[in-house]
Structures are given as C-alpha cells and as structure tokens.
Amino acid sequence: MSREADVIVVGAGLSGLIAAREVLAAGLEPLVLEADERVGGRILTEEALPGVHLELGAQWIGDTHHRMEALAGELGIELYPQFEEGETSYELDGRVLRGEAFHSAYGEDMAGVERVLRTLDRMAAEVSAEQPWAAPHADEWDRITVGQWYDAQGLSPIARSMLEICTVGILAVPTVEVSLLGLLVNVVSCGVSADLLSESEGGAQTRRFIGGTSQIPLRLAAALGERVVLRSPVLQIEHAPDQVTVTCRGGLVARGRRVVVALAPTLAGRIMYDPPLPGQRDQLTQRMPQASALKAFAIYDEPFWRADGLNGQLISAPGPARMSNDSGMPEDSGGPGIILAFLEGESARVAGAWPQAQRQDALRAELGRHFGPRAAQPDLIVEGAWVERQWTRGCYNANPGPCGWIHFGQALTAPIGPISWAATETAAAWSGYMEGAVEAGQRAAREVIEVLT
Amino acid sequence: MSREADVIVVGAGLSGLIAAREVLAAGLEPLVLEADERVGGRILTEEALPGVHLELGAQWIGDTHHRMEALAGELGIELYPQFEEGETSYELDGRVLRGEAFHSAYGEDMAGVERVLRTLDRMAAEVSAEQPWAAPHADEWDRITVGQWYDAQGLSPIARSMLEICTVGILAVPTVEVSLLGLLVNVVSCGVSADLLSESEGGAQTRRFIGGTSQIPLRLAAALGERVVLRSPVLQIEHAPDQVTVTCRGGLVARGRRVVVALAPTLAGRIMYDPPLPGQRDQLTQRMPQASALKAFAIYDEPFWRADGLNGQLISAPGPARMSNDSGMPEDSGGPGIILAFLEGESARVAGAWPQAQRQDALRAELGRHFGPRAAQPDLIVEGAWVERQWTRGCYNANPGPCGWIHFGQALTAPIGPISWAATETAAAWSGYMEGAVEAGQRAAREVIEVLT
Numbered sequence: 001m002s003r004e005a006d007v008i009v010v011g012a013g014l015s016g017l018i019a020a021r022e023v024l025a026a027g028l029e030p031l032v033l034e035a036d037e038r039v040g041g042r043i044l045t046e047e048a049l050p051g052v053h054l055e056l057g058a059q060w061i062g063d064t065h066h067r068m069e070a071l072a073g074e075l076g077i078e079l080y081p082q083f084e085e086g087e088t089s090y091e092l093d094g095r096v097l098r099g100e101a102f103h104s105a106y107g108e109d110m111a112g113v114e115r116v117l118r119t120l121d122r123m124a125a126e127v128s129a130e131q132p133w134a135a136p137h138a139d140e141w142d143r144i145t146v147g148q149w150y151d152a153q154g155l156s157p158i159a160r161s162m163l164e165i166c167t168v169g170i171l172a173v174p175t176v177e178v179s180l181l182g183l184l185v186n187v188v189s190c191g192v193s194a195d196l197l198s199e200s201e202g203g204a205q206t207r208r209f210i211g212g213t214s215q216i217p218l219r220l221a222a223a224l225g226e227r228v229v230l231r232s233p234v235l236q237i238e239h240a241p242d243q244v245t246v247t248c249r250g251g252l253v254a255r256g257r258r259v260v261v262a263l264a265p266t267l268a269g270r271i272m273y274d275p276p277l278p279g280q281r282d283q284l285t286q287r288m289p290q291a292s293a294l295k296a297f298a299i300y301d302e303p304f305w306r307a308d309g310l311n312g313q314l315i316s317a318p319g320p321a322r323m324s325n326d327s328g329m330p331e332d333s334g335g336p337g338i339i340l341a342f343l344e345g346e347s348a349r350v351a352g353a354w355p356q357a358q359r360q361d362a363l364r365a366e367l368g369r370h371f372g373p374r375a376a377q378p379d380l381i382v383e384g385a386w387v388e389r390q391w392t393r394g395c396y397n398a399n400p401g402p403c404g405w406i407h408f409g410q411a412l413t414a415p416i417g418p419i420s421w422a423a424t425e426t427a428a429a430w431s432g433y434m435e436g437a438v439e440a441g442q443r444a445a446r447e448v449i450e451v452l453t
Numbered sequence: 454m455s456r457e458a459d460v461i462v463v464g465a466g467l468s469g470l471i472a473a474r475e476v477l478a479a480g481l482e483p484l485v486l487e488a489d490e491r492v493g494g495r496i497l498t499e500e501a502l503p504g505v506h507l508e509l510g511a512q513w514i515g516d517t518h519h520r521m522e523a524l525a526g527e528l529g530i531e532l533y534p535q536f537e538e539g540e541t542s543y544e545l546d547g548r549v550l551r552g553e554a555f556h557s558a559y560g561e562d563m564a565g566v567e568r569v570l571r572t573l574d575r576m577a578a579e580v581s582a583e584q585p586w587a588a589p590h591a592d593e594w595d596r597i598t599v600g601q602w603y604d605a606q607g608l609s610p611i612a613r614s615m616l617e618i619c620t621v622g623i624l625a626v627p628t629v630e631v632s633l634l635g636l637l638v639n640v641v642s643c644g645v646s647a648d649l650l651s652e653s654e655g656g657a658q659t660r661r662f663i664g665g666t667s668q669i670p671l672r673l674a675a676a677l678g679e680r681v682v683l684r685s686p687v688l689q690i691e692h693a694p695d696q697v698t699v700t701c702r703g704g705l706v707a708r709g710r711r712v713v714v715a716l717a718p719t720l721a722g723r724i725m726y727d728p729p730l731p732g733q734r735d736q737l738t739q740r741m742p743q744a745s746a747l748k749a750f751a752i753y754d755e756p757f758w759r760a761d762g763l764n765g766q767l768i769s770a771p772g773p774a775r776m777s778n779d780s781g782m783p784e785d786s787g788g789p790g791i792i793l794a795f796l797e798g799e800s801a802r803v804a805g806a807w808p809q810a811q812r813q814d815a816l817r818a819e820l821g822r823h824f825g826p827r828a829a830q831p832d833l834i835v836e837g838a839w840v841e842r843q844w845t846r847g848c849y850n851a852n853p854g855p856c857g858w859i860h861f862g863q864a865l866t867a868p869i870g871p872i873s874w875a876a877t878e879t880a881a882a883w884s885g886y887m888e889g890a891v892e893a894g895q896r897a898a899r900e901v902i903e904v905l906t
C-alpha cells in the first residue's frame with residue numbers, strides 16, 4: 001500500500017504517460033496513478049465489430065502535429081488519411097442542400113464567414129498562447145463572449161449560424177460561454193482560424209491511426225510496466241519543497257520528490273492539497289469547466305454515400321447532430337461505412353438528456369435527410385458520452401468563461417512548490433488536442449527533470 | 454474512528470447547522486462533519502479589540518429576513534440597526550462629491566439607473582427562483598451577460614459605472630461573468646431590485662447582531678454538542694438507496710441513512726461520490742464558481758465622519774474599495790469608529806493580489822479622499838479575504854455563467870438518492886444571504902425527515 005518514486009504522475013491520460021516516459025528517459029523513476037481501470041483518459045477506442053475501431057474520444061491528428069506523428073512512428077503505429085472526397089450536405093435554411101448548390105445559393109453569406117475568420121486571425125496575431133493576458137486588447141476581449149462578438153459582426157443569419165456551428169465544433173459549448181480572448185487563444189494555439197473553425201477543421205483532422213488511437217496510451221503504459229497503477233483515484237496531495245505524499249482511494253500512498261498533475265483543471269481542483277493551493281489557482285480551476293460533447297457512430301454495411309458524391313459531412317442547424325463526417329476505415333480495407341455524428345455544446349446537453357431511443361430516432365431521421373433513406377437505417381449506433389464518465393466529466397477540453405484568462409490565467413501552468421501541471425488544457429500549442437497533451441506532458445517533465453537531475 | 458447517525462450533515466456553516474437542528478428536533482440523530490477547526494463557514498466574527506466585533510463574513514440581516522430574526526430571538530441574540538444617517542460620498546467622475554452635490558449634478562444619470570432597476574423588476578416578475586429555466590424568456594436571458602445587457606440600456610457613463618459598482622456589490626464578480634437570468638434570479642430571490650442593487654442595499658443590510666454573528670453558529674453547535682465533529686474534511690460519500698458512508702480525511706467514517714451536503718456547489722463537487730453523480734449535476738458544480746470579495750475594516754478612535762454629516766458610505770469608480778459603510782458598534786456603546794471597505798469582483802482580484810502594504814496604502818488614500826485626512830490614518834486595518842480559505846474558496850456566494858441556469862439549473866437542489874443539498878446557493882428566498890442558508894437548511898432537513906419519519 002506504499003510506493004516510492006522520484007516523480008508521481010497523477011493521471012494516465014496521454015499527457016501523464018508522456019510526462020512519465022520523459023522522466024524515465026532522464027534516468028528518474030516515475031509512478032503513474034490512474035483513477036480509472038484503464039489508461040488513455042480522453043482516448044478510447046472501441047472495437048464495435050471485429051476490425052472496426054471507433055474512436056469514442058480523440059480520433060485525428062493534423063498535418064502539423066509533429067509530436068504525435070513522431071510518437072506514432074516510434075510506437076510503430078501507422079496512419080491513414082481522413083476520407084474527404086465529395087460534397088458536404090448543408091441544412092441551414094430549412095432545406096437540405098449539397099455543397100455546390102449551397103455555396104452558389106449562399107456564396108455571399110460564406111464570404112461573411114471568411115471575413116470574420118480573417119478578422120480573428122488578425123486579432124490572434126497579437127495574442128500569445130503562453131500569456132494571453134498580456135495581449136494589448138486582452139482586457140477588452142476577455143470581457144465579451146464569442147457569441148456577443150459574432151452577433152456584432154454584421155453577418156447574415158445563415159453566416160452567423162454557420163459560424164456558431166463550426167465554433168461549437170471546437171469549443172463544445174455555446175459561444176456565449178467563452179470569451180473572445182478565449183477563442184483567440186484556441187486560434188493562436190492551433191495556427192490559423194481556418195484550421196480550426198472552417199467546416200472541415202482541415203488542419204486539425206487529417207489523419208487517423210490504423211488499429212485505433214488507444215494503441216498509443218496502451219503502448220506507452222506497457223513500456224512503463226508496473227510504474228502505472230490503475231484504479232487509484234487520488235484524494236490528497238501533501239507537499240513540501242522537495243517532497244510529495246499522494247494518497248489514493250483504497251489506501252495506496254505514493255511518496256516522491258515531485259508530482260505532475262496531468263488532469264483537466266476542473267479535476268485537478270478536486271484533489272485536497274496540503275498545504276492548500278493559492279487562491280488564484282483555486283479560483284481558476286473553479287472556472288474551467290469541461291465542455292459538452294457526445295459522439296454517435298452510425299454503422300452501415302458500406303459507405304454508400306461515397307458513390308453518391310458525398311463526403312459524409314453534414315452541417316445542420318436543427319440537429320441533433322450539427323456536424324458529421326465519414327469515419328470509415330482505410331479505403332482499401334473493404335470495411336463498413338461509418339458516419340460519425342457530433343453532438344456538441346447545447347445539442348450534447350439537450351439531446352444527450354433524452355432517452356436513448358428518442359435521441360437515436362432523431363439522429364436516424366437527420367442522417368436520412370442528408371444521406372438518403374439508407375442512412376436512416378444504420379445497422380448499429382454506438383455513442384460515446386463523456387460527461388457521465390467520472391474520471392473525465394466532459395469533452396473535448398476546457399475554456400474559462402469571461403475574465404478567466406485576464407484574472408486567473410497565470411495560474412494555469414505555473415508550478416506550485418513541487419507540483420507541476422500537465423494535460424492538454426495547459427499546452428501552448430494545439431491545446432485541446434492530443435498534440436497539446438504531448439507538449440504539456442513534455443513541458444511538465446522538463447520542469448521536474450531540470451530540478452531533479 | 455467510526456460514527457453512526459440517521460443523517461450525516463457535511464459542513465457546519467449556518468445551513469448545515471440548521472439542517473442538523475431540524476433533524477434533531479424531528480427525533481432523528483444528526484452528525485455534522487466540518488472540515489475546518491471552527492463552525493460557521495462564511496460567518497466569522499473577529500474581536501479585533503476588546504468588545505469590538507468585526508464581521509469578516511456575514512454581517513447583516515434585512516427587514517424581511519424573518520427566519521434569521523426568529524433564530525436570533527430563539528438564541529437570545531439582540532439586534533441593532535445599521536448606522537445610515539448622513540450623506541454618501543461619490544467618486545465617479547474624477548471628483549469626490551457628497552450626496553446632495555452628486556445628485557444635483559447627476560440627477561439625470563441616476564434616473565437612468567432607476568429606470569434600469571424598474572426594468573429588472575418587470576423582467577424578474579416572470580422569473581421564479583425555484584425554476585428560473587422555466588421563465589418565458591429564460592433561454593434569451595441566460596445567453597447574455599449582465600454587463601452586455603447593461604451596456605445596451607442607453608445609460609450615461611456615470612450611470613453605467615454606478616450600476617456596475619452596485620451590482621458587483623452583490624455578485625462580487627464583474628457583471629460580464631453572470632447571465633442576465635442569473636441576476637434576475639438574485640433579484641426575485643430577494644424581493645425587488647432596489648433592495649439589492651441600490652447604493653445602500655437597503656433591504657438586505659439593515660440590522661446586525663450585538664456581540665457578533667458568530668454567536669449564531671456557535672450556539673447552534675453548542676446545542677448539538679458532540680454531534681458536531683471539527684477538522685473532518687469529507688473526501689468521499691458512498692451511497693445506496695437508504696444508506697450513506699461518509700469518509701473523512703484522518704480516517705473518520707460516518708454511516709447514516711441520509712446525507713445533507715451543506716457546502717457551496719463548487720466545494721460539494723470536490724467530494725468523490727460512489728456511485729458517481731449524474732453528469733448534469735457534475736457539470737453544474739463545474740460552473741458555479743465562488744465569487745471574489747475582500748472586506749477591509751479601518752478602525753479609528755471614534756466615528757468622526759458622523760459629526761461631519763457623512764454616513765461612512767462611499768461609491769468609488771477608481772477604488773480600490775468600490776463601496777464602504779459605517780460598521781461601528783451600536784451608537785450608544787461609545788465604541789470606536791469603523792469603516793468597512795468592500796473590495797469586490799475585479800478589485801478583490803487585482804488589489805487582493807498586491808502586497809498588503811500597497812493595498813492598505815491605496816485604501817488609506819481612498820478613505821482620506823472621501824472622509825478627510827483623519828480617515829487616512831486608521832489605528833488599524835483588519836482584512837477578511839475568503840479566496841485563500843481552503844474550506845470556503847470565495848465569497849459571498851456563487852452564480853453560474855451564461856447557459857448555466859437553463860442547461861444545468863435543475864440539478865442545483867434535486868436530491869440524488871439519499872443525498873440532499875443545502876447551502877445558501879440552493880435557497881429560493883434570499884439566496885446568498887444568511888436568510889437563504891437557513892431556508893435551504895430547513896428545506897433539506899424536510900426532505901430527509903419526510904422519508905425517515
């Protein structure tokens with residue numbers, strides 16, 4: 001019931017596992033404590049049918065996710081491209097329209113969306129992801145919500161609706177819950193707005209892992225061996241300048257010289273710290289709720305929409321899914337057809353609370369409207385809901401509300417005594433993505449390695 | 454290390470103590486577990502000098518706080534009126550102006566404030582404090598922030614500033630952090646806007662307790678005797694339909710048939726529940742941060758401002774205190790003069806983070822501007838900061854951000870199995886005040902008594 005190590009890592013999500021790996025590579029002993037009965041955190045591959053891997057959590061990497069690309073290479077996991085060919089189906093004005101028809105009907109509206117994205121990029125240019133509170137307009141931009149700012153951009157209803165859908169696609173909360181500065185932090189952390197907020201999230205979602213994303217945490221954990229302990233929710237962290245004592249539910253006590261807390265901020269805030277953490281840190285973690293996302297996979301015998309010239313993507317105002325894509329296996333695998341429907345933000349909350357039959361009926365009807373009657377009859381629907389999962393409590397990630405960045409942002413990554421902070425929310429690049437989880441884990445590991453070696 | 458009772462109460466703040474008292478009165482055995490080494494929660498009287506009671510926390514009751522009035526009567530605690538005579542000092546346009554001069558210069562601006570308060574009262578008339586999400590305009594009003602709505606009311610800069618100061622005086626966060634619906638819940642919970650948002654908070658702050666507010670929790674706890682256990686932070690609540698097992702740091706395990714969690718929502722959310730709570734409840738407690746307030750008492754040999762025709766109240770845009778009042782002892786006691794300076798919302802965060810000497814220098818200078826050179830030389834300044842207190846983590850209370858009420862509000866008071874929820878945040882009347890703490894404690898007690906007797 002007692003373990004010793006140099007560095008205790010709380011959380012065996014990607015960020016924690018990476019931190020532990022780096023610590024070990026530096027000649028120090030890590031010990032990873034995981035609350036759940038599995039590793040991976042927000043990465044969770046489910047083999048719904050033999051050889052059919054559904055990513056209930058993190059699914060893609062983008063073209064510039066070099067840390068993830070290198071990691072996959074090291075671990076011997078191969079990539080395949082996201083299927084993108086064909087037209088998207090739109091439902092923004094009551095009708096269902098295919099890409100070309102939609103764009104010729106609403107070209108001017110979409111130009112409005114483009115204009116706003118360019119404005120966001122100009123604004124983001126003055127924001128640093130490491131110190132958003134230092135941006136010249138930080139004080140102004142952290143006091144207006146994204147929704148409020150969008151409303152003031154002179155957009156047509158169709159353009160405003162499109163922008164809401166695409167933004168909720170990354171924030172996974174209504175745009176009135178996040179400040180404009182908060183959105184700009186996301187934009188600058190990920191490059192340019194078009195990579196993040198355009199219909200296809202082009203830059204962020206281009207490739208997947210053959211065999212499933214879960215292989216990554218599983219292989220990382222395998223290399224750590226008995227240094228990863230499952231079913232050990234951390235209740236308390238006692239800390240002194242060069243000493244930590246971490247107590248788990250069930251009685252395990254882990255002692256070390258440093259601790260890396262690799263949990264989403266709201267979960268990190270639930271641990272009892274002794275001595276207690278400074279007020280600024282505590283107020284921050286009270287203000288970074290996990291977002292609301294639910295993925296629903298509709299599985300068919302084949303991806304019949306491809307032959308029909310459709311890419312499996314929908315953009316829909318009525319929902320319940322506001323976006324979707326083709327989440328099939330590699331093209332030459334002859335696998336089934338899979339449409340992944342995203343319920344994000346309000347949709348996840350409202351339709352997520354419906355009885356499953358009601359939600360899936362609505363989803364089938366929606367898929368039928370977009371991809372034809374065959375789409376209304378999937379063989380199987382598999383849902384991945386994260387709010388109910390005790391050790392995650394929401395996806396994809398967390399953004400503070402208004403004034404959160406300017407008043408409390410500095411506490412997000414600043415170490416406190418022997419405590420360092422990881423998790424994708426603390427990343428400067430690609431925060432919210434696997435790439436960010438790796439970056440944050442590496443940065444936290446550097447902090448502890450520098451003082452311990 | 455093991456105790457049994459019918460009802461375990463978590464938290465010996467006012468709400469928890471009232472719940473325990475009601476449970477005991479109904480012939481059932483309560484057991485109160487308190488994390489801190491004292492009872493009272495956000496009630497904390499400090500005897501700064503012999504006979505001089507400073508209320509670092511809850512200080513007043515209002516004219517319609519009948520539950521508190523009755524409680525004080527039962528406990529044999531006498532009341533005395535808040536000193537109100539004289540003029541308020543204003544600093545909204547760079548100058549310091551006394552009441553009459555200010556109102557004759559800015560009568561039109563203040564009429565604008567009054568107009569907005571009347572509008573709020575009209576809107577509040579359609580909101581129920583028990584079910585704010587059911588209000589006809591709930592969906593619209595929960596998606597705009599109070600600050601955004603104020604900005605759209607065509608107010609002069611002076612009027613807008615006044616409204617911000619008075620509103621932050623109750624919310625203790627910038628008005629852009631709370632939705633309009635959230636403000637209306639506060640208004641309807643407390644009667645009319647003028648009782649809450651006017652300069653003097655007339656209705657809510659009319660009387661104080663001779664000898665200090667802390668007498669109330671102390672006497673309630675004394676009557677409960679060994680049924681109150683201090684220094685027992687709750688780590689975990691295991692629950693089944695008619696059974697709860699509550700585990701504290703230090704090893705105490707308390708078993709009962711029901712549990713009343715009488716903690717602010719954000720603190721209730723830190724406990725590990727087994728089985729885990731529904732996602733809606735968890736997402737709610739991720740979204741109800743404790744606000745930011747700091748009280749600073751400046752103590753003088755006598756209340757010299759009274760002879761000068763001033764009531765000890767200031768309204769100041771530059772701050773650091775945006776409001777103040779005369780917090781002296783009863784008029785005939787011959788006690789010292791005490792100005793209570795409120796640092797709330799942004800002031801609490803910004804000036805609260807300054808070194809104490811810098812903050813108190815700024816405060817002395819401000820008091821001097823308003824109440825004369827003598828006010829710049831207090832004998833003593835005593836501060837009550839709540840964000841740093843581990844078992845409170847912010848004052849005065851908590852409000853959810855945008856969409857919080859419409860998407861998660863129903864989880865605030867709804868019992869979950871054998872778990873009931875108390876604390877002033879869960880009250881329908883005078884939420885945020887001691888009156889609300891009592892109401893909520895009584896309501897939670899009723900829930901458990903009904904099923905257990």
